Amino acid sequence: MNEQVARNVVLVRAIETADVGHTVLSDDDRKYATRSARELAAWQAADAHVAANQHHFLQQRAELILKRLGERTPAFGAFYKSAPGLKGIWLALPFLAFVFGAALDRIADPHRVDLLSAPLLGIIGWNLLVYLGLLVWAIVPAARKRKGTPLLQRLSTGKAALPRKLPAPLADGIAHYLASWSAMSEPLTRARLSRTFHLAAAGFALGAVASLYARGLLTQYVTGWESTFLDAQQVHALLSTLFTPAQTVFPFLQGFSLGEIEQLRFGTGTGAALPTVAGGERWVHLYGATLLLLVIVPRLLLATVAGFKARRLKRNFPIDLDQPYYRKLADSVGAGTPAVLRVIPYSYTLDEPRDRGLWAIAAAALGGQARVQLLPAVAYGVEPKDALRDTALNEAGVTVTAVLFSLAATPEKENHGALLDYLAKRVPRGVAVLLDESPLVERGGDQAGLDVRVAERIALWRQFCGFHGVSSHAVNLLQPDKHALELGAGLALPELR
Template sequence: MNEQVARNVVLVRAIESADANHEVLSDDDRKYASRSAKELAAWQAADSKTAVTQHHFLQQRSEQIIKRLGERSPAFAAFAKRRLGLGAVWLALPFLAFVSGAVIDRIADPHRVDLLSAPFLLIIGWNLLVYLGMLVWALVPGKRHGWAGPNLLRRLSVGKAVVPRKLPAPMAKGLTAFMAEWAALSEPLTRARLSRTIHLAAACFALGAIASLYARGLLNQYVVGWESTFLDGRQVHTLLSWLFMPAMNAFPFLQGFSLAEIEQLRYGRTVTAASGARWVHLYGATLLLLVVLPRLVLAGLATLRARRLARRFPLDLDQPYYRKLADSIGAGTPALLRVLPYSYTLDEARDRGLWAIAASALGTQARVQLRPTAPYGIEPKEVLHDTALDEPGVTVTAVLFSLAATPEKENHGAFLDYLGKRVRRGVAVLVDESPLVERIGEQQGNAARVAERTALWRQFCSFHGTSATFVNLLQPDKYPIELGAGLTLPELR
């Protein structure tokens, strides 16, 4: 799945998830899009002589829904067609760097080649420092992020993130959620593109300085020399010998220099044009070897990485929303909902309700893996010591609580926190209201008690970095299941 297809798929998911009451996309719209996508995916697979895949289906379905929404809302159609992010930056930055490099050494005397030129020495020194920093950063364990902050990456990914006006509330909410999610999903691709651009800009900056040096030499005769308050001729000779060593080794035709020549050039004494050209060639070749070529190589590697990510965008299709759609066409493996009850034992009726909820949320072929109940007050590490929390085949890991229980930070919260730190895809929270409703009844006067306990669980789960999904395992169809855009199952009310 390439970047554009992934963008459309994520956009449709965000809108469908935000449109919980089906105000923007009716049931008929969604069913029609799925039927049409299934047929188009079958034709596409037949043309390529392959089996129908989840990628084909999602691509066709997202295109169908975006087309329909675009026909109803011109503002949405314009949003769907526009390119996100700040695309002009990728071209403008290298161009501005070239221009800056071309004018940087004009601060000094344009008729002079300073052997201790601060601009040229800073260009070389800075790039060598960057290479060293990249090497150290690559060797630091656990460090996988670059220098760019999340705000910069978000701006480069989605631009100003302004939602068009005159959109229905669910659609506006969906677009807002989409831009936040897309900024997170496209972060690796944006980092690769930013790395490519920065390396190209650094190479162009050095190329601008080289071009300026040679261009001025065509019309002016350079005066070559050096001056320093603290360095003598021997020290300058040593410095320049080390500086120009790579260029002299790579290009044998470049002439070396002696200590006597360096001494003679002190205080800006003039030399012949041929001698001036020698120093221009030495500086140009050094910039080429130490700055331009390494930066171009690094830019090339970043470009390959960006192209690979753009062609195969890293979208996790094992998430509940995608698994449910894949199940509708018989693609992929059945989803698996792993449930970890806490201080709550399910009877046969509630076990059947759990399977019904899994089928509604994850597809009719979804399976349930019900783990043993975690006793109240026991340390999570002791209870879960034999549970592989990052088991590859698990689609969603959910903790099951009873609404009849009062949430406690040191027990329920500790259990949630332990799982949250160890389950890579995040933990869903299911709160079953049936024990409380069964105990107090469904009279109108008791509804306030249920609502009060529900609000308490919502606040509690929010404090622990997740959201509560309320279900009734004795009446699994009581609440409609709508899959959200996050890693957890959605809230049902």
């Protein structure tokens, strides 16, 4: 699916997940959207002479839901129809760079060609450093470990201002969407930003070259150089190295000798050599050709590569359809493969009623066809690497990996925490924690204040799990319907935990 379709799908996902009480989107709204989207997807696929797939279904369903929400809440309709990000910056930066490059001659003397021009040498030197940095980034893996920045988030989502007077679930859903979308669209935004920066660098250099030639049409350049620390021999060596690529590619460019360099030194006293107005076009051509070869052409090539990457990501936006939310929708229309909930109990053996409750929770969270993969319990005090030595934690067919703790136990960093840390580093899709309250409820019986004790224990466990960077969800395996919605919401948005 393309970028716009993916944006709609992610927005609907965030809203449905945030609307736990179904106050913004009722059950009838969701069933109608699912049923209608299934039919529309089939018609769309038939017109295109292809088989209907999950992409078609999700696209139609998202459009139906967004249209209905927009009709009910005009402020939301204006929000989702607006284009995300800051579109104007992609064109404005290269244009402004060209203008600033053309204004370089205002920094130096506009009536002379300085052979040691600081602005022109600065452009070339800076770009060579950039190429070196790009080479290091491509070779050294550690250099590619980057995290999203506020700039990337702003470019992905724009001003990110929430519309006013929205229902609370709708406002929460938009907030979740903005956080999720900025992370998901980061590769596309990076590609666009890279393309823009390369175009801006090429535009800056092109502006400087255009300024050199344009001024030369109306002004007689005075040519020469001056330096406190460099002599003629050093300047000759520097310029020979600098202009060698241009003279190699364009052999018609006129060279220069050491004697000519000595004669072009600006005099500072009586009897010193005077600057010359002859041959200024030679140095303009040398600098123009050098900027073309070392800056403009490489930057345009890099911008082209980044542009191809951006177009590919825009047309085929990467979205993980194996997430529980999408798997559940696919199950509702008979598409895709059944979701798999892999459960790792810790010091906890499930009896038959609790096993049935676990399957019911999986069906509620991941779809009616979901399966449970219950692993042997990890014994208390056993090292995770020993207990899970024979378990393939990166198994491709697993949708969600969850650790099952009994709420009757209290969390311990050296045992429960060690298991969570071990799994968090080795499970690609992340880890969720299921906190079964049924043993604690059974033990408490009819004691007064039991609900308060259960709530306090849940809060303690959630704080502990949050410290270890995993999401936690209270469940009751003997009453699977009690916390089913909370489980579904948490697993549907693992990146927001």
